[in-house]
Amino acid sequence: MDLDNLAMDLEEINHVYKENPLDYFKNKKLCLFKACLEKFFPGVRWGIEDLLLALELDVTTCKSQSCCSGTFFQRNLITRAQFAAINERNLNEIDHQADILLFPCNGCYNSLLRGRDILKDEGVREKTQEILKGLESKAIGESYPGKYKILNNPKLRLIHDLDFLFLIKDEVVKSLKYDLKSLKVAVHYGCHYLNLARDKKNAIDYVKNKNKLEDLVTLFGGLPVDYKEKESCCGWGASQIVLHPKEALKITLNKLKSAENVGADFLLTPCPTCLYTLSKPEYIEKIKKYFGEKIEIPTIHLNELIAILRGCEEERCITLRRKTPRLEEIYDIITRDS
Amino acid sequence: MEEKIDSDSDWNYNFYQDLIDDINENRNLIQCISCGRCTGDCPAAKISNFNPRKIVERVLKGDKCVLRDSDIWYCFLCERCKRVCPKDKINIPLLIINLRNESFKKGFGPRYTDLRKYVEMAERFLTNGTVLETPLGEPLPEERVDELNEICNFARIKYVFKASKIKEKKQKK
Incomplete structure (x- = not known):
């Protein structure tokens, strides 16, 4: 059974479609994975969906997709085989309707890759297959060939929104109405993007992929700033x-303070979970209460930033409920006609 | 001062063997050279007594008390340790999941009713297929939710879910 990594081979696309990597995605069916935290930040979904439609790509979501269940796996509330079965169920449904699956969240992306990785263990693979077979025997829902099997050599490929946007960066830049007006940006990749399993025997592979956000910021006319707690x-x-x-918010404070100390105007992240943590008003209040520190630096998701730069309606980019005077100011600076 | 050197009797691999019977990949822990890079880069180590280097050492010495310690519940599962470890295949986050599993089995883990946030999320996941209060867009079809329930049979998530129901009944009384 071919249980190769389902992550898209970015190097190959860059090599074969060097003129314009966007061509690879044309005439392919794209599906957006629904991340739970998009609920609080609709601009995360809308930002990428609107761009893809503007680029005339075929984009959908999958109505049979469940949550990635990573949170339950991390708290030992489901077994590895159950986690893998939930993943396979989602992958099967999406493979049935799309060629490429895009992720706006580090957690979901890591969950699906990890679920697949876990299946390399023969014991877990057998248990997972048994669970899926159980579904088949109960004949729950509409069936189609292979629905209740571990996906064998599927056509579906997975890609993180950050990798996708970086791949088609020239097209993204062409679509922008505004630029970052030399704003200072502290980038935050998020652990589950930064620490994704890497091949340690391949030095180039081990150190690559750490500059994509900085490169995008530069292309968008901003200044990426280095800061102590970047990673x-x-x-x-x-x-x-x-x-x-109390303990965890100390880590949040260190991160935000470190970015403020180098004069960053805002933090940029490709993950809604990190966005939630770094910007939730309740957490900012608690930081003030626990440590007596007032934090003002806002955080923006990459997809939201692209929507702002493309001149989309403010309401669709950033939800009102998390608006702070600093975020408002940044929005005004970016969208000011120069 | 004379440095204490571990003797052979300080090491007992029974516990390690039990763990790898559950998750074979943790076999690679034996390669640990105790360099401490995992701990130096660990966010949890900065704010708690969580010390992955010591946890690996205790496992390899057969110290099952590690299952009673609250330390293992502080891990961020951020996978930084896995990335910075100079060894190729040591997966400390997986070891932590392995240890938490054993801790749950022995009744040392958090009580289900203490996992309030998870009670709510588990309930939503098993009734709507999402951890959200209201689904994003179209709700997951009922038969798909049934599939998730079937997959999660006998999992702790179900007990957490049941614990919420018992609590609800008690509150109504």
Whole structure:
């Protein structure tokens, strides 16, 4: 059974479609994975969906997709085989309707890749297959060939929104109405993008992919700034912020303070979970209460930023409920006609 | 001062063997050279007593008390340790999941009713297929939710879910 990594081979696309990598995506069916935290930040979904439609790409979502269940796996509430079965169910449904699956969230992306990786263990693979077979025997829902099997050599390929946007960066830049007006941007990749399993025997592979956000910021006319806590966690830490808030918020504070100290205007992240942690008003209040520090630096998701730069309606880019005077100011600076 | 050197009797691999019977990949822990890079880069180590280097050492010495310690519940599962480890195949986050599993089995883990946030999320996941209060866009068809329930049979998520129902009944009384 071919259980190769389902992550898209970016190098190959860059090599074969060097004139314009967007050509690879034309005439292909794209599906957007629904991340739970998009609910709080509709601009995360809308930002990428609107861009894809403007680029005349075929884009949908999958109505049979469930949550990635990574949060339950991380708290030991489901077994590895159950986690893998939930993933395979989602992958089967999406493989049935699309060629490419895009992720706006590090957690979901990591969950689906990890679910697939877990299946390399023969014992887990057998248990997962058994669980899926159980579904088939109960004949729940509409069936089609292969629905209840572990996907064998599927056509479906997975790609993180950041990797996708970087791949088609020239087209993204062409679509922008505004630029970043030399604003200083502190980038935050998020642990589950930064620490994704890498091939340690391949030095180039091990160190690559760490400049995509900085490169995009530069292309958008901003100034990426380096800061001490750039690679540190946002503080979410697989729900540590809920279970041990005082300790976890110390990590959040260190991160935000470190970015403020170098004069960054805002933080940019490709993950809605990090965005939630770094910008939730309740957490900012708690930081003030626990540590006596007032934090003002806002955080923006990459998809939201692209929507702002493309001149989309403010309401669609950034939800009102998280608006702060600093965020408002940045929005005004970017959208001011120069 | 004379440095204490571990003797052979300090090491007992029974516990390690039990763990790898559950998750074979953790076999690679034996390669640990105790360099401490995992701990130096660990966010949880900055704010708690969580110390992955020591946890690996305790596992390899057969110290099952590690299952009672609250430390293992502080791990962020950020996978930074896995990335910075100079060894190729040591997966500490997987070891933590392995240890938490054993801890749950022995009754040392958090009580289900203490996992309030998870009670709500588990309930939503098993009734709507999403952890959200209201689904994003179209709700997941009922038969698909049934599939998720079937997949999660006998999982702790179901007990967490049941615990919420028992609590609800008690509150109504």
